Each structure stands twice: as structure tokens, then as C-alpha cells.
Amino acid sequence: MFPSLVLSSPVVCIPCTYVYSTASTHRVRAPRRRVFPRLGVHNAVQQHTYSKENDDVLANSILSNGKVTKIAHQLLRSCVRADDVVVDLTCGRGTDTLLFLELVKADGLIVSLDIQQEALDITRRRIREEFCEHISDEAERKKIEERVYFARTCHSVFESVVDGIAEKKGKKKSETNEIEIGAITMNLGYLTGKDTDKSIVTRTRTTLEALDKASKLLRVGGLITICCYRGHEGGSEETDAVLDFVSRFPPEITVTKIDVLNRSGPVLLSCYRQR
């Protein structure tokens, strides 16, 4: 159904889309500690963490801190399997991709997209800094970095990118010859940060296109999370359009909206395929 790409190496160009691995060597700023220093970084990458501690974070995130991005991560933790195909539709500063690196093992597949080179660079850098700094073996380090496939492209064409990489990796397809996806994350709006270009924002049309495809490729037990921001120009209209769109998802997908009413902040949509 989708055009498949033949990837000859981790670095491959297709029209308007750059697919490459994270095998970069540059280091820009001091590494930041991840939340699991005691586990050892390599260990944290390999294991599928679903502990009591994580669960407490879910209740706590809903009750007290109201950070919907944190709620989204806790929900993803309870869905993502070690061998899943997972897609970060808008990698931004890399938060979701880093979570995927924690949850998905080498027999899975992580694809990370963004329209801006800067977002891909930031994410790639964070992987090096937060996942690889303690690993002395260069080959081992490279192996982790290369586990994320990046593509500089619009999220509306994500399925062709995923399809091409999945074919190369020999991932099993569904009966209808499609790649089933375990988790898809989407953070609408612009790339946050001090010196980023806030005029580059997600657009309603392409966002809905991506969501439509995402809902069709999701495996049973898989999850789409969407963080919608209203603050920027066009954000409110896009959020309303997305809300309207997911409200009409078929009943086999449970669409839940989580929203902190007495604070400004994003709205979280959780779309879970239950059958």
C-alpha cells in the first residue's frame, strides 16, 4: 500500500526526506543526568522499565504536577513493547525519542522525525550525552546511537519512511502488508528553546493526515499520544481540529482527553487501540 524505500546504508536520501542514523561524533554541551543514574546508563537503555515507581509517577502526574507530557510518558511505558516499531512524529528536543530508547530493545525499531534539522541535531546530541557518555567502548556507543533512525521530513509522510526502514530491518508486516506500530507520539506547535525559529509550526492539514495514518497503523494495544498547545498563532484552531478529528475515531480506539483546567498548558490526547 505504501511505497517502500530501499535503504542501502543508515544514511539514505529520498526526495525531500533525509534518513540517517545517529552516528555523529560531535559533542556540544555538558551532559545532563538522566533520571535513572543508579541503573547505569546502558542498563537503562536495554531494560523495559515498568516498576511500581513508574506507576506512582502516573498517579502523581495526574494529581499534582499536572504535566501532561509526564502523563503521556507513563501511559507509553505501559504500552510499548521491547520489540515494537515506535515513531516520534515530531521529535523536537528529543524527549519522546529518549523514552523510546529506554523502552525499545535492539529487536524493535525507533523512527524519529522532524521538519527541522535543528530538532534532529538536538535529539541526536541528547542521545550521545544522556545515553552514551558512560560507555567507554566506541563500538558499543555507536550501536546505541544507530538504534534511532532519523528523518527530516513532514510527519504527514511518516508511513513511507517507517515502511522503508522496517523493510530493511526485516520487521514482520501485517496481513495487509503494513507495518504495525506500537506507539506514535506527536507534540504540536513549534520547537521550544531560546534561539529556535518559532514561526515554523505544525499545520492542521498535515497533522490530521499524520493522525489518520497513525490510527490505521496502530497495533492492538498500541498508543498514540498527542500534546496540543494553544498558545501560538494557529495553535487554538489546530487543537480544535485535532479534538474534532480524534473524537470521530472508531470505538475500538479509546480516545481520552486529559486537561488541567486551572492552569495554562497543553492538552493531552491518548488514543489507544483496544481491539
Added chain:
Amino acid sequence: MFPSLVLSSPVVCIPCTYVYSTASTHRVRAPRRRVFPRLGVHNAVQQHTYSKENDDVLANSILSNGKVTKIAHQLLRSCVRADDVVVDLTCGRGTDTLLFLELVKADGLIVSLDIQQEALDITRRRIREEFCEHISDEAERKKIEERVYFARTCHSVFESVVDGIAEKKGKKKSETNEIEIGAITMNLGYLTGKDTDKSIVTRTRTTLEALDKASKLLRVGGLITICCYRGHEGGSEETDAVLDFVSRFPPEITVTKIDVLNRSGPVLLSCYRQR
């Protein structure tokens, strides 16, 4: 601040309000199994359950079944302490009161209100059937039944009922001479069931009065859950009024709305005092 009641026995009448314990002896229908049969019923009443299993239920409730009443219960589990004062503002068919009996020990206080005698009777019966049936010792059984204080009254005056009972029980008051409450639950609408009077519904004015008081008496770390139904006459207006009201709660209370968009059902509001 609130008029206190002098309760001379578990069964006390105050104007328009009947406060009594659950020491009834009638049995109406076959007992139903609770979800924790293996723990032993008495044990289940005594322990504060916050296990991995319960946490899975929280993620699962949000993702798949979309039952906001279940989400509410999981959030309550992570807030309620064994020695808390807890209030079921509209006991209905007793679901929240039964949860409180599971979470709050003898040094706590459970108050259960409803405007309809039928709701109180149903709840009282369920306690007998689902918590006491396996206890052979009549005195032991009575001790559990008497742990819930019932009041047939409007939820808008709950604080005077709670104040009276708490004083009798010698519960510690706050510096401003008020009883601090750990959890308050509210299910709007009518009493569900086959032969119930659906014309008796919660009213916006008294609901907002109750909510205003609830928000002021909540201890730090305490939770109000509200399930809003829109289906019945006036339900939509009441829900909108409640949403508007809680949206203006001060920032120290995190107000989260959880709503399944592609199914009809109630909306859950979680109001958690974080400082």
C-alpha cells in the same frame, strides 16, 4: 466556624438530617463477590491496598476501558490515608463508600450522605453483603458496619454533619478549628437502578455550595473527585457550571479533567490540593 452536633449514639437526628450507623440487620439479596476474594474480606477492609496491581488498573483504566469511575477510584487509592476523614457526598449505590471502607481504618472516619433513603439503604446493604458476610462473629461484623456514618441530607450541608461526628470521635481539628478532609467524592445526577426515582437529581446551586466547602476543607494531599453526567435533564447545565466553578479553583489545587471523547459517559474532575 461550623455548628457542631452532639451525637449521643450512632443513631442521631438533627433537623432535616438523619445521622445513623449501619447497624441494620436486614438482608435482602444474595451477596456479591468483591474484587479481593483471596485476601479474605476482613483483611481487605483493614488494609490500605496500594499494590502494583492497583497501579496497572490506573493505566489500564485510562487507556482502554475508559471508565472514569474506575480512574477516580485509582486516584483515590493513592491519596487516602488509613486515618483520614473521608466523605461520600452522594453515596448512590455505595461504590465510593465501599472503597473508603477498604482504604480507611478504624482510626479514620467515613461519612456517607445522600438525599434519598433508598441510596443509604442500598449502600448499607452492600456493606453487609460484600464486607461482612464471611465474618461469623456478630460483634466483629457490627464493628465494621458501624464504621460508616450515614446522613440523609443534602450534600450542601455536609460540613456540619462531618463536624458533629468528627467532634464525637475526637478527630483532631486544624488551627482554624476545622476538620481536614482527606477525600471527598461526588457523583452528580440521579440514583441509578431499575426502580429508582430519576426525577430526584442533584441541583447546580447545592452542588456548587458543596464543592466550595469541599475545596476549603481538603487537607494538603487530599482529593475531590467529581463524576459529571450530562444525559439527564439539567445534567448538561450542571456539568458546565461545575466545570466553570472548578476551573477557578486556586493554583494550589490541581484541577484535572479526564474525558473519553469518542464515547458517551461521564466526565471526571480530579481536584487535588498540592500545598
